[in-house]
Amino acid sequence: MEKQVETLPRVNSTTLVFDALKGYFRWTLWCNAIISAHYALFMLYNANDVTLQNSVVQRYVIKSFITLLLPVISEMKLLFIIFKLLELALPIVGSAHLTRVRTKMAQGICTSILPKLEPDLLYAVGRSCLPESSLSCNEVCRKIGKNCYNAIHIYSAGILNQMYKEGTKNTETYKYETCTSQGCGPNFCCCADKKHTLPVSYKDAIAQAACHAMLPKSPDNVYAVRRHCSPKSKVDCNVVCYKLKKKCFESIHVYDNKNLEVEETGKVGLRTYRYNTCQRASCGPNFCCCAGE
Structure with missing residues (x-):
């Protein structure tokens, strides 16, 4: 066998x-x-x-x-699809929380910087911050039937840091003290039911003093009128003053303050630029010297 x-x-x-x-x-x-x-x-x-x-x-x-x-x-056989969905979903989750955090911060800032102490309803309205954006905060607030009184930018850097370390820079914010900025630009507009005037900034004071000093000898009323300084702006100071029924006699640019300490000496601080013309557009003057009744 x-x-x-x-x-x-x-x-x-x-x-x-x-x-x-x-x-x-x-x-x-x-x-x-x-x-x-x-x-x-x-x-x-x-x-x-x-x-x-x-x-x-x-x-x-x-x-x-x-x-x-x-x-x-x-x-x-769906692993590839799952990984792709996971890759797309996780950033969205973080972005959604980031947006909510920034919105809460914006509401708090807009509430604290209201110029007057009179009661009013306040709104932090999001604005698209793109270089080509031509919509100012004045227009953003006006679209919802409100009045703009300031504009801010809340940067995302630092909000999603994994660990906060003592002595390190966290979230940054910027206050514009104007509602006419375009481009990028504010990403939140502070709107209110009532009209509130913006506080006079150091730039307004410098521009008013400079325009008054540059007025020709003939007596007249002088106004330092803010102008939006943008590379795309085609409106010069002649047009700005003409719309107010005034006449332009000069244009200047007042730059940001470098915040020198009281004891600091021998360093460059405030800076202005005089154009000797009212026909300069783009950026450009940020103040127009106008005269008239």
């Missing part, structure tokens, strides 16, 4: 390689999930800021949760 020899099934080498890669892939997914979950818990434990918990940590928690499910669905 012949002895039957049991033959082993033939194994395809490609299948072996594929199974090995699949096992390694699963092991890698589990490791990544554990590491991400550990880091997320570490961030939650050490976080002391609501912004941090709502943005950075939540992104890690979502990523960890999805990563834990990946080994279960690793046999499906």
Whole structure:
């Protein structure tokens, strides 16, 4: 009687390689999930800021949760699509929280910088900050039936920092003291139900004094009129004064203050530029010297 020899099934080498890669892939997914979950818990434990918990940590928690499910669905052929969706979804989650944080900050700033103490309803209205944007905050507020009294820009740098370190710069904000800025530009407009006048800035004071000093000898009323300084602006000071039924006799640019300390000497501080013409457009003068009744 012949002895039957049991033959082993033939194994395809490609299948072996594929199974090995699949096992390694699963092991890698589990490791990544554990590491991400550990880091997320570490961030939650050490976080002391609501912004941090709502943005950075939540992104890690979502990523960890999805990563834990990946080994279960690793046999499906949708992994590529899932990774792509994950890649697109996580920045959106962070961006949504960032927008909410900036909106709350803007509402607080607009409330605190209201010029007058009389009661009023205030609104921090978002504005598109693009170089080609020609819509000023005056127009943004007017579109919703409100009055602009200031404009601000809240920068995103620092809001989503993973850890806040003592002595380091965090979120930056900028106050314009005007509602006519275009381009980028404010990203929030401070609007109110009532009309509020902007406080006189140091630029207004310098421009008024300069225009008065440059008036020709004949007596007349002098006005330093603000002009929007933009590379795309085609309106010169002749037009600005003419619209007010005044006559332009000079144009100047008052630059930002460098905030020198009281004891500092021998350093450049305030700066102005005189154009000796009223026909300069673009940027350009930011004040027009007008005269007339």
